[in-house]
Amino acid sequence: MATFFDNPLVQSALLPFVVTFVLAGIAGLVRPRWRGLSVVAGFYLSAPLITGAQLLPLTSTRKILVLGIVGLIVALLLSRQLMDARRRYFILLLLVSAAATWVLWPVLLRANDLSGLFTLAASVVYVIWLVVLLDKQRQQASTQLLSVLILAAGTAIVATLGASALLGQLSGALAAASGGLLLALLVLGKGRDDDLLLFPAVLLVGLVGLAAVVYASLNWQSLLCLMLIPLVSRLPLTLNNIWIKLFVQLLIMLPMVAGAAYLAWDTGSDAYY
Amino acid sequence: MRRVTLLAMLLLISGAATAATESYTIDPNHTYPNFTINHLGYSTMHGRFGSTSGKLTLDRSSMTGSVDITIDAASVDTGMKKRDDHLRSPDFLNVGEFPSITYKADKAKLNKDGTGKVVGKLTLAGVSKDVTLNVKSMNCATHPFDPSKQKFVCGFDATATIMRSDFGVKYGLPGIGDEMQLSFELEAVRD
Numbered sequence: 211m212a213t214f215f216d217n218p219l220v221q222s223a224l225l226p227f228v229v230t231f232v233l234a235g236i237a238g239l240v241r242p243r244w245r246g247l248s249v250v251a252g253f254y255l256s257a258p259l260i261t262g263a264q265l266l267p268l269t270s271t272r273k274i275l276v277l278g279i280v281g282l283i284v285a286l287l288l289s290r291q292l293m294d295a296r297r298r299y300f301i302l303l304l305l306v307s308a309a310a311t312w313v314l315w316p317v318l319l320r321a322n323d324l325s326g327l328f329t330l331a332a333s334v335v336y337v338i339w340l341v342v343l344l345d346k347q348r349q350q351a352s353t354q355l356l357s358v359l360i361l362a363a364g365t366a367i368v369a370t371l372g373a374s375a376l377l378g379q380l381s382g383a384l385a386a387a388s389g390g391l392l393l394a395l396l397v398l399g400k401g402r403d404d405d406l407l408l409f410p411a412v413l414l415v416g417l418v419g420l421a422a423v424v425y426a427s428l429n430w431q432s433l434l435c436l437m438l439i440p441l442v443s444r445l446p447l448t449l450n451n452i453w454i455k456l457f458v459q460l461l462i463m464l465p466m467v468a469g470a471a472y473l474a475w476d477t478g479s480d481a482y483y
Numbered sequence: 484m485r486r487v488t489l490l491a492m493l494l495l496i497s498g499a500a501t502a503a504t505e506s507y508t509i510d511p512n513h514t515y516p517n518f519t520i521n522h523l524g525y526s527t528m529h530g531r532f533g534s535t536s537g538k539l540t541l542d543r544s545s546m547t548g549s550v551d552i553t554i555d556a557a558s559v560d561t562g563m564k565k566r567d568d569h570l571r572s573p574d575f576l577n578v579g580e581f582p583s584i585t586y587k588a589d590k591a592k593l594n595k596d597g598t599g600k601v602v603g604k605l606t607l608a609g610v611s612k613d614v615t616l617n618v619k620s621m622n623c624a625t626h627p628f629d630p631s632k633q634k635f636v637c638g639f640d641a642t643a644t645i646m647r648s649d650f651g652v653k654y655g656l657p658g659i660g661d662e663m664q665l666s667f668e669l670e671a672v673r674d
Contacts, residue, residue, distance in 0.1 A: 262653060265608035269580055271573055294605070316580045374572040377652060425579035426572040 212308035218375075221259045222366075222382035226252035231391030235398050245391060246406030249358075250282050251386035253411070260379045270313045270425055271376060274417045281410035289407060299342055306413070310347065313417055317424055327458045329424060336433055337416035343440035344412050351406050352395055353443045356456050357463070358408055360390035362415045364436045364467035369418060372428025381418045384411055427470045429477050434468035439463050507539040507637060507671035509552065514669040516554055520647075521660030530570070534558035534585070539671045541637060543623065546593040550603060552669075554584040574654040581609045588616070597621030601641070610650040616641045616667065626672075635673040642666050 216219060219471040230252030237244045251440055257275055265272055288298060311332040312316070316327040340361065347354035362385035370378030388411065419436065422428040442462050517531045532596040537552035556578040559570050571578045588603025598618055618641045626634040643665040650658060 240485065264651070267581075267651070269577060269609065320582070373568040374574050375542065375569075376572075376574045421573070425577065427568045455662075 211372045215259055218260075218379055221245040221256050222379040223386045224391045226256045226387040227253075227385045227390040229246045229255050229393050230387040234391045234394035238394065238398055245394065246405075246408055247282075248394070249384070249387040249391050249408065249411050250278070252390055253414070254278070254381050255404040256383040256387075257380065266323050270316075271380070273313050274380075274414060274421060275377075277312070277417060278410045278414040280309075281305070281413040285407045285409035286298075287407075299345075302341050302345070302409070303334075303338055303374075306341060306416075307334050309413065309417060309422065310334050310337060310468065313421060314424060332430065333424070336420055337413065338439065340416045340440060341409065341412050341435055347440070348406065348408070348444050351445060352392065352452055352456060353459065354396065354408060355388055355406065356459055357440050357443060358411050358415065359385055359392060360460065360463045360467060361436060361439045362388055362411070364439065364470050365384070365415050365419045365422070368428055368432040368436070369422035369426065371471060372422045372426045372432070374422055374426035374428075377418050377422045377426060381415055384415050386416075391405065396456075428474055432470040432474040433481070435466050435473065445456065448483065484525060503544050504540055504542045504548070506674040507541060508674055509535060509537040509539070510559075510636070510670040510672050511535055513638075514667075514671075517666040517668070519664045519666075521662070523658045528561065530561040531561060532556070532558045533560050535669070539637070541623075546595060546599075548591045548593075550586060550588045550591055550601065552586045552667075554586075557615075558585050575608075575652055577608050581607075586614070586616075587610055593618055596641075605645065605650075605651040606644075607645075607647075608652050612649055614643050614645055614665075616643050636670055637673070638668075638670045640666075640668050 215225075230248045233248035233251050234245045237248055237296060244475055254275075261275065265276075284301070287299065314326075314330055314333060318330060319329075321329075344354055344357055344361075347357065362381050366378045366381035366385055371383055388408075391406070419428075419433050423430055423433065442459050445459075445462065447455055447458060449458060490595070511534065514535045515533065516535060517529065517588045519529050520528050522528045532554045534555035535552060536555075537550070539548060541551055542550035551657070557571055559576065559578075561567055561570065570576055573579075576584075582604075585606045586603050587606075588601050591601040591603070593599035597620055601616040601618060602613055603616065604611050615664045618639055620640045621637065623635070624639040625632050626636050642670055645663050645665060646661050647663055648661050
């Protein structure tokens with residue numbers, strides 16, 4: 211049994227997908243608004259198998275996992291507050307800035323010029339871009355979920371090509387969990403398009419991407435390609451059938467992932483050789 | 484008068500003891516820590532670290548001393564850039580967060596023939612564990628190529644075995660071996 215759970219495909223694909231699908235199905239019957247939490251549950255069931263259960267030494271990877279929990283708490287709190295978008299995004303900006311600073315802290319400590327600050331600024335811009343654009347999609351649950359799925363899958367591919375299978379596996383688990391929820395929404399869902407509380411998943415995938423750049427050897431250009439993914443929902447697609455709409459959006463997103471993967475492969479040093 | 488003589492003798496003895504403990508600086512051009520690890524059960528892969536610094540103290544009469552070595556983790560070299568980049572990533576050495584590998588032993592004691600065991604603290608990927616170095620040889624002499632004959636060098640050959648999982652480096656287990664053979668061939672120049 212231990213060997214079964216040692217398999218990277220089980221850890222970062224099968225387990226998070228199945229767990230999320232089942233939990234989303236149960237949540238859909240009991241409390242539909244909580245379906246989004248199944249992504250977090252599916253991911254955090256897999257994460258200790260991927261990274262190990264211990265918390266120390268507190269590496270950037272483990273910090274990211276801690277920050278995902280913080281993101282979940284913030285998402286739950288924000289979902290209960292009636293506040294205007296500007297204030298909501300200001301709070302998210304503060305959280306993302308603090309999260310990026312904490313993850314990059316060892317690099318910032320060693321930087322003896324402005325490069326550390328530039329890296330931090332670029333990191334915050336990357337993560338907040340994803341957070342805000344995907345947050346704007348929260349009333350289109352399936353589109354938002356597809357964006358998170360493809361973004362996480364793309365990050366998994368480029369992180370692995372950027373020489374970290376560990377970060378690639380974590381992002382792969384997020385993609386699989388998002389896939390489990392998307393399938394549950396499409397097959398079992400009641401068609402409600404409400405907030406799925408995906409902020410922690412977006413925060414996690416954003417932080418994994420920047421960790422792959424800073425701590426492995428992924429290039430920034432790959433992340434620039436992935437930044438285009440949330441923009442797809444803004445394209446004027448007048449398709450009533452949700453399956454066809456998602457399929458068309460998927461077709462538009464895939465070249466962005468392919469471009470990111472090409473750039474990572476062309477300049478990077480993948481974890482398989 | 485007897486008191487003064489006794490005091491003078493004590494000072495001489497303590498001075499001699501202090502002088503016996505010599506300080507050495509690692510010669511980075513002749514010190515390359517090596518490692519070997521099993522690759523998927525097929526073969527044994529070799530790698531080395533290209534940049535090492537540190538200090539030793541040594542009392543050659545009592546064969547005691549101390550070791551303080553710092554290895555630049557990013558200088559890992561297995562002869563293949565892709566693999567080296569992967570070894571530097573969070574999957575293995577995580578050099579972005581833990582740029583140094585250190586080995587420190589405060590109370591090293593060797594046999595008269597220069598062999599023996601040294602117990603020290605190895606810090607790898609942010610985790611510190613006691614590791615025993617098996618010192619196979621020690622040779623000290625004036626450097627033959629130094630025209631001034633002032634350069635005094637000590638060289639050591641030592642090995643150790645660690646389990647990388649003890650240091651939290653678990654990627655690729657069990658395919659990529661857990662047990663690593665470490666080999667320290669180092670030279671140090673007397674200060």
